[in-house]
Amino acid sequence: MKYILFIGAGSDITRPLASLYAKKGYGIYLASRNYEKLVRDANDLAIRFSVDVRAYKFDVTDVLSHQKFYDQLPVKPYGIITLAGILGDQKKAEIDFAEASAIINANYVGLTSVIHIAANDFEKRKEGFIVGISSVAGERGRKSNYVYASAKAGFTTFLSGLRNRLYSSRIQVLTVHPGFIRTKMIEGKKTAEIITAVPERVARDIFIAQQKGKDFIYSKWFWRYIMLAFTLIPESLVKKLDLQ
Amino acid sequence: MKISNWGNYPVIDAEMVTPSSYDQVKQIALRSPSLIARGLGRCYGDSSLNEKIISTTRLNHIVSFDEKNGILCCEAGVSLEEILDVFVPRGWFLPVTPGTKFVTIGGAVASDVHGKNHHQAGSFCNYVHSLRLMLSDGKIIFCSKEENRDIFEATCGGMGLTGIILEATFQLIKIETAYIRQKIEKAKNLEQIFQLFEASNNSTYTVAWIDCLQKGNHLGRSVMIRGEHALAKEIPAVKNPLILPEKMKFNIPFNFPNISLSAFSVKIFNEIWNLKYGFVPSIIDYNTFFYPLDSILHWNRLYGKNGLAQYQCLFSKESSYEAIKELLEIISKSGEGSPLGVLKLFGKQNGILSFPQEGYTLALDFPVRNSVFQLFQKLDEVVMKYNGRIYLTKDSRMSTEVFKHGYRNDLPSFQIVKRRIDKENKFQSLQSRRLEI
Numbered sequence: 060m061k062y063i064l065f066i067g068a069g070s071d072i073t074r075p076l077a078s079l080y081a082k083k084g085y086g087i088y089l090a091s092r093n094y095e096k097l098v099r100d101a102n103d104l105a106i107r108f109s110v111d112v113r114a115y116k117f118d119v120t121d122v123l124s125h126q127k128f129y130d131q132l133p134v135k136p137y138g139i140i141t142l143a144g145i146l147g148d149q150k151k152a153e154i155d156f157a158e159a160s161a162i163i164n165a166n167y168v169g170l171t172s173v174i175h176i177a178a179n180d181f182e183k184r185k186e187g188f189i190v191g192i193s194s195v196a197g198e199r200g201r202k203s204n205y206v207y208a209s210a211k212a213g214f215t216t217f218l219s220g221l222r223n224r225l226y227s228s229r230i231q232v233l234t235v236h237p238g239f240i241r242t243k244m245i246e247g248k249k250t251a252e253i254i255t256a257v258p259e260r261v262a263r264d265i266f267i268a269q270q271k272g273k274d275f276i277y278s279k280w281f282w283r284y285i286m287l288a289f290t291l292i293p294e295s296l297v298k299k300l301d302l303q
Numbered sequence: 304m305k306i307s308n309w310g311n312y313p314v315i316d317a318e319m320v321t322p323s324s325y326d327q328v329k330q331i332a333l334r335s336p337s338l339i340a341r342g343l344g345r346c347y348g349d350s351s352l353n354e355k356i357i358s359t360t361r362l363n364h365i366v367s368f369d370e371k372n373g374i375l376c377c378e379a380g381v382s383l384e385e386i387l388d389v390f391v392p393r394g395w396f397l398p399v400t401p402g403t404k405f406v407t408i409g410g411a412v413a414s415d416v417h418g419k420n421h422h423q424a425g426s427f428c429n430y431v432h433s434l435r436l437m438l439s440d441g442k443i444i445f446c447s448k449e450e451n452r453d454i455f456e457a458t459c460g461g462m463g464l465t466g467i468i469l470e471a472t473f474q475l476i477k478i479e480t481a482y483i484r485q486k487i488e489k490a491k492n493l494e495q496i497f498q499l500f501e502a503s504n505n506s507t508y509t510v511a512w513i514d515c516l517q518k519g520n521h522l523g524r525s526v527m528i529r530g531e532h533a534l535a536k537e538i539p540a541v542k543n544p545l546i547l548p549e550k551m552k553f554n555i556p557f558n559f560p561n562i563s564l565s566a567f568s569v570k571i572f573n574e575i576w577n578l579k580y581g582f583v584p585s586i587i588d589y590n591t592f593f594y595p596l597d598s599i600l601h602w603n604r605l606y607g608k609n610g611l612a613q614y615q616c617l618f619s620k621e622s623s624y625e626a627i628k629e630l631l632e633i634i635s636k637s638g639e640g641s642p643l644g645v646l647k648l649f650g651k652q653n654g655i656l657s658f659p660q661e662g663y664t665l666a667l668d669f670p671v672r673n674s675v676f677q678l679f680q681k682l683d684e685v686v687m688k689y690n691g692r693i694y695l696t697k698d699s700r701m702s703t704e705v706f707k708h709g710y711r712n713d714l715p716s717f718q719i720v721k722r723r724i725d726k727e728n729k730f731q732s733l734q735s736r737r738l739e740i
């Protein structure tokens with residue numbers, strides 16, 4: 060059985076996405092901080108799809124634990140999908156470096172650690188895929204979330220470099236730029252219904268793009284055009300806007 | 304947000320939260336003075352409406368399955384559709400199913416739903432071994448026929464008024480195929496269809512469709528549909544009898560204009576209905592047999608934006624014939640055609656507030672308009688006269704008087720439990736307020 064490793068598996072996108080892989084017969088590793096939740100999810104997936112599903116307590120920011128975690132997986136994964144991320148509190152991050160570094164570590168620094176461990180293994184095995192969930196936020200800074208956004212920008216650039224490195228080993232690296240997703244991350248925030256995707260939809264977009272061997276996608280698709288327009292506005296103008 | 308249930312009536316402005324952990328449910332329960340649980344909103348009226356609603360749709364984990372004995376434990380938000388998708392291919396089926404698979408386990412327990420096998424099998428809660436229920440103080444209790452029995456019985460059919468059902472453990476039944484052997488018989492009038500029911504006690508599934516627009520000698524003209532789970536040897540040509548070929552789902556995206564269901568088109572509908580069923584092959588897949596309308600998602604929108612109201616009532620065996628005859632006469636005279644008249648024979652009762660009792664139940668759909676509510680009041684009079692009762696999960700408008708009369712033997716015992724475990728009356732719906740439950 061081939062396994063897919065989900066990092067930050069507490070995400071609301073994990074269940075619908077893991078279901079798509081489990082339906083195809085893949086085993087599933089769920090790794091995240093909230094272990095109790097993962098155990099419930101693991102049970103559910105295992106019963107529904109009759110595949111092996113395991114839950115692991117895992118913290119992206121605890122980089123020293125990553126190699127040991129990876130080494131003890133019973134079968135090395137065929138794919139790694141990282142969903143981990145925190146939005147954090149931008150206002151707090153401006154005055155409290157602890158908050159800023161927590162945001163940067165969860166969305167960027169820690170992920171480079173675990174992804175490199177998997178990538179090095181995949182490169183040796185000459186098989187496997189890597190999917191990183193970044194964000195459209197990383198494409199242009201705004202005063203409302205630029206610490207988070209800059210971490211995402213770093214992450215996106217990391218993935219593109221990694222893609223270039225792994226090309227010769229035929230290992231797919233897929234970067235996902237979602238727009239708004241109706242998950243617990245933005246709970247309580249008002250976002251326009253028509254541009255907010257349900258987790259099931261984003262999961263499907265990711266799955267299809269991965270299966271097709273794509274490098275980069277937006278989810279939903281129209282964010283490509285929104286971001287195109289947004290990134291075309293000159294900085295001299297953007298800096299004056301009251302961007303939320 | 305604007306929210307309504309299957310009948311699209313009433314529509315209210317409510318706050319709906321969708322927790323994904325029991326801890327979140329607890330936080331919400333503790334800080335809300337009044338709330339109600341909601342599954343997939345397939346009740347017709349206001350049973351799962353309140354200013355504050357907890358949607359269970361993200362509490363949808365399967366917890367465990369005993370492969371040998373077919374005992375399933377799952378969270379309340381798991382839908383019957385999901386259960387069928389997972390377990391039919393493994394040879395298990397729901398012990399009881401309503402006429403749609405888009406309901407949650409929480410909803411199935413809270414309404415103690417019935418299916419076409421009630422005369423033999425009873426209602427859904429007959430198969431429920433135990434529940435995990437969150438009470439108004441946020442405490443989670445376990446209840447079953449042995450433990451916290453009164454709470455268990457009040458929760459089965461308790462319309463969400465005892466607490467939030469988190470998990471249910473219940474029995475599935477063994478099947479050999481995903482198909483049903485169906486038999487159809489026509490009945491010229493009400494008397495004949497009653498005779499058919501009395502003679503069909505050995506059939507697993509029975510139901511009758513009544514053409515509500517017939518008069519005189521033809522009053523109660525109907526078709527009786529019987530079904531049995533097909534055995535593998537009956538369909539040797541089917542290679543994998545537990546797996547159904549993929550089917551398309553149709554969706555009605557918007558509300559049809561109200562005129563599309565005038566009494567005239569309803570008449571035609573009834574004719575086609577009768578004809579169509581004459582031609583149905585005798586072995587059909589379970590979806591076609593149990594959920595004929597589910598393939599058209601949101602068929603309720605065919606009733607226009609005012610919505611639809613269902614009238615489902617029940618009478619004891621002794622008074623059923625007279626009562627239903629009177630109802631049909633009133634309906635056929637009114638010209639408010641109801642395309643779906645469904646007649647069913649029930650066996651014995653389970654939970655305290657559960658709807659089913661031994662006798663006949665008649666269910667009818669109507670587009671919402673003033674004249675229909677006037678008609679319903681006339682029907683209520685007949686229900687009162689024959690000591691009948693109305694199904695809470697289908698109701699959006701009955702009066703307290705009609706409710707209290709219909710449930711006179713059950714309401715007091717229900718209220719004893721409810722008052723004890725929910726002292727501040729936290730769990731309430733627009734319906735429970737209207738009916739003073």
Ligand SMILES: Cc1cc2nc3c(=O)[nH]c(=O)nc-3n(C[C@H](O)[C@H](O)[C@H](O)COP(=O)(O)OP(=O)(O)OC[C@H]3O[C@@H](n4cnc5c(N)ncnc54)[C@H](O)[C@@H]3O)c2cc1C
Pocket residue numbers: 308309339340341342343344345346347350351359379380400401402403405406407408409410411413414415416417418461462463464466467468469596696697732
């Ligand atoms: C086309 C159609 C056909 C139907 N056929 C039948 C039939 O043949 N037989 C039958 O019995 N019914 C039938 N019904 C009615 C339906 O089965 C019930 O209304 C069922 O309760 C709906 O479940 P739901 O998950 O949609 O719950 P909702 O409609 O959202 O809620 C229904 C009730 O259950 C309560 N509830 C829901 N979840 C919980 C929970 N977790 N904890 C506590 N309370 C909860 C609500 O408070 C409310 O009182 C039919 C409905 C439709 C639309």
Ligand SMILES: NC(=O)c1ccc[n+]([C@@H]2O[C@H](COP(=O)([O-])OP(=O)(O)OC[C@H]3O[C@@H](n4cnc5c(N)ncnc54)[C@H](OP(=O)(O)O)[C@@H]3O)[C@@H](O)[C@H]2O)c1
Pocket residue numbers: 066067068069070071072090091092093094117118119120141142143144145165192193194195236237238239240241242243244245
């Ligand atoms: N929601 C949106 O609008 C949106 C938009 C664009 C991009 N995204 C991105 O999409 C991804 C998924 O987010 P989501 O929307 O699904 O939100 P989510 O439900 O909050 O999921 C994010 C998950 O990341 C995990 N996580 C956070 N810090 C972690 C750490 N240190 N170690 C391990 N796991 C950690 C959390 O798991 P635990 O619960 O186990 O801690 C959390 O469940 C994120 O990368 C997010 O940035 C989201």
